[in-house]
Amino acid sequence: MTTTPPPLDPAATLASIRRTLELEAAALRALADRQGEGLHAALQAMLACRGRVIVMGMGKSGHVGRKIAATLASTGTPAFFVHPAEAAHGDLGMVQAGDVVLAISNSGESDELAALLPALRRLGITLVAMTGRPASTLARHADHVLSCAVEHEACPLNLAPTSSTTAQIALGDALAVVLLEARGFRPEDFARSHPGGALGRKLLVHVADLMVQGDALPCVAPDTPCLDMMRTMSAKGLGAALVIDAGHRLLGIFTDGDLRRAVELGRDLRTLHAADVMRPQPKTIGDQALAVDAAGLMERHSITSVAVLDAQNRLAGMLTIGMLMRAKVL
Numbered sequence: 182m183t184t185t186p187p188p189l190d191p192a193a194t195l196a197s198i199r200r201t202l203e204l205e206a207a208a209l210r211a212l213a214d215r216q217g218e219g220l221h222a223a224l225q226a227m228l229a230c231r232g233r234v235i236v237m238g239m240g241k242s243g244h245v246g247r248k249i250a251a252t253l254a255s256t257g258t259p260a261f262f263v264h265p266a267e268a269a270h271g272d273l274g275m276v277q278a279g280d281v282v283l284a285i286s287n288s289g290e291s292d293e294l295a296a297l298l299p300a301l302r303r304l305g306i307t308l309v310a311m312t313g314r315p316a317s318t319l320a321r322h323a324d325h326v327l328s329c330a331v332e333h334e335a336c337p338l339n340l341a342p343t344s345s346t347t348a349q350i351a352l353g354d355a356l357a358v359v360l361l362e363a364r365g366f367r368p369e370d371f372a373r374s375h376p377g378g379a380l381g382r383k384l385l386v387h388v389a390d391l392m393v394q395g396d397a398l399p400c401v402a403p404d405t406p407c408l409d410m411m412r413t414m415s416a417k418g419l420g421a422a423l424v425i426d427a428g429h430r431l432l433g434i435f436t437d438g439d440l441r442r443a444v445e446l447g448r449d450l451r452t453l454h455a456a457d458v459m460r461p462q463p464k465t466i467g468d469q470a471l472a473v474d475a476a477g478l479m480e481r482h483s484i485t486s487v488a489v490l491d492a493q494n495r496l497a498g499m500l501t502i503g504m505l506m507r508a509k510v511l
Contacts (some may be wrong), residue, residue, distance in 0.1 A: 200335075201335040201343070204333060204334075204335040204343075204344055205335050205343065205344050205347045207332075208331040208332070208333075208335075208344040208345075208347060208348050209347065209348065209351050211331070211332070212328075212329070212331075212348050212351060212352060215328040215329075215330055216327070216328060217326075217328070219325040219326040219327055219328075220325075220327055222324075222325045223283075223309045223325035223327055223356075224356065224359050224360065224363075226281050226307045226309065226324070226325065227258060227281050227283075227309075227356070227360060228360060228363055228364075230279070230280065230281045230307070231279055232259075232277055232278075232279040232280035232281070233259045233260055233261060233277075233280050233281075234250070234253055234258055234259065234260040234280070234281045234282075234283055235260070235261065235262075235263050235275065235276050235280050235281070235282045235283070235306075236249050236250040236253075236260060236261070236262045236263070236282075236283045236285065237262070237263055237264070237265050237268065237282060237283070237284045237285065237294060237297075238265070238284065238285035238286060238291075238294075239264075239265055239266070239286065239291045239293050239294065240291075240342075241342040241346050242285040242286055242287060242291075242342075242346070242349060243262075243264060243265075243285075244346075245285060245346050245349045245350050245353065246262050246283075246285045247262045248350060248353065249283070249285075249349075249350070249353030249354075249356070249357070250262040252353060252354060252357045253353075253356070253357050253360070255371065256357050256358075256360065256361040256366055256371065257360065257361050257364045257366040258357065258360050258361075258364075261275075263275055263276065265284075265291065265293035265294050265296075265297055266293045268297055269293065269296055269297060273297065273300055276301070276304060276306060277304070278304050278305045278306065279305075279306070280304075280306050280307075281306065281307045281308075281309060282301055282306050282307070282308050282309065283309045283311060284308060284309070284310050284311070284319055284323070285311045285312075285329075285349055286310075286311075286312050286317070286319050287312065287313040287314075287329065287342060287345045287346075287349070288312070288313065288314060288317060289310065289312035289313070289314040289316075289317020289318060289319035289320050290314075290317055290318055290319070291319070294319055295318050295319070298318075298319075298322045302322070307324050307325070308322065308323045308324050308325075309323060309324065309325045309326075309327065310322075310323035310325070310326045310327065311327045311329050311349060311352060311353075312326065312327075312328070312329065312330075313328070313329050313330040313331065313345055313348075314330070315328060315330075327352060329345065329348045329349050329352050330348075331344040331345050331348050335347075368384055371384075384471065384473075386471070386472040386473075386508060386510060387468070387469055387470065387471060387472060388466055388467065388468050388469070388470050388471070388472055388474075388475050388489055388498075388500055389468040389469060389489075389497070389498070390472065390508075391472055391500060391504045391505065391508050391510075392468065392489045392497070392498030392499060392500045392504070393419065393498055393499055393500075393504075394489075394497060394498035394499075397417065398417065398423060398496070398498065398499055399413050399414055399416075399417035399419055399421060399422045399423060399499075400413075400422075400423050400424075400425050400496070401413055401422050401423070401424055401425075401455050402424070402425070402426075402427075402455065403424055403426070403432060403454065403455055403456035403459075404454050404455070404456065405424075405454060405455045406451075406453075406454055406455075407450040407451070407453045407454060407455065407457070407458060408450065408451060410422045410435060410455045411440065411450075414435075414437070419486060419499060419501060420436060420437045420485065420486060420501070421434055421435065421436040421437070421486050421499070422434070422435045422436075422455065422459075423488055423496060423499065424455045424456065424459045425496050428495070429495045429496050430494065430495055430496065431463065431465065431488050431490065431495075431496045432456070432459065432461065433455075433456075433459030433460055433461045433462070433463060434459060434460055434463035434488060435455065435458055435459045435460065436460075436485075436486070439458065439459075439460060443458055463487075463488055464478060464482055464484060464487050464488070465487060465488045465489065465490050466478055466487050466488075466489055466490070466500070467489070467490055467491075467492070468489050468490065468491050468492075468497045468498060469492075472500075472505060472508065472510045473510055475487055475500050475505065476502070476505050476510055476511050479502055479505075485501060485502045485503075486499060486500065486501040486502070487499070487500050
């Protein structure tokens with residue numbers, strides 16, 4: 182028969198949370214002081230690796246290892262996680278000579294990792310141990326040792342991996358950051374490995390990928406009667422007309438807003454032509470510019486569309502704020 186635990190005491194709850202966070206923060210502050218020559222050597226081996234960084238770990242260290250492998254892979258260091266128990270039953274074939282294995286174990290005595298050490302040695306890989314015990318079996322067999330030791334777990338029983346796993350994650354992040362800096366990794370490189378995310382859309386989508394062009398453009402000549410220009414605007418449905426010359430160079434723009442203002446001023450559009458009502462020198466953007474830059478241009482100037490020019494400054498297309506929203510650039 183189970184019993185219902187008493188309600189949480191707000192003061193005690195907050196005190197426990199603060200204690201946990203303070204213990205883990207203290208563990209991180211001490212982490213840098215525990216690093217020695219092994220850290221630099223391990224980073225150099227990972228940077229020089231022509232294969233992959235294979236991350237291994239059991240239990241909570243395995244969960245951390247998956248995160249570290251994912252972070253490395255997304256920041257320019259080819260990496261993936263291999264479960265040690267599965268490696269002993271065939272997955273070791275994923276590890277090749279020239280790879281670097283990052284083995285994570287707080288105790289350094291994981292049976293599953295220890296069983297792999299002879300096979301890893303025969304492969305001639307570089308073994309990096311991330312462990313809390315520099316005298317452990319794993320550390321003794323490693324080429325380079327990274328200390329993730331902590332004085333106390335945040336668990337009040339000092340049993341559940343808490344501060345130790347936080348230290349492992351932070352040390353893995355530090356490795357990834359040093360490597361991405363050493364590789365000259367740029368936001369564009371990050372975006373290429375995140376094509377489905379918001380950053381990928383902002384850094385990979387260009388104006389030319391979204392703009393309308395060709396027959397879909399609402400183009401008119403300067404001598405086009407205003408009524409015919411408005412028919413073109415209605416047919417194309419982009420809320421504007423682009424006035425161009427015979428060489429396809431942009432002369433001006435006439436928008437739905439310009440039409441409303443002309444009517445308010447009492448202008449007789451039946452007697453006017455496109456050149457009489459267009460706004461010259463409209464805002465433009467290059468077709469190879471990033472779509473996010475076009476969004477910024479529209480926001481700065483409070484406009485809803487922009488003409489797109491090619492490298493020869495000829496009209497190439499038109500982009501509207503609706504297109505940017507549909508592409509989730511905004």
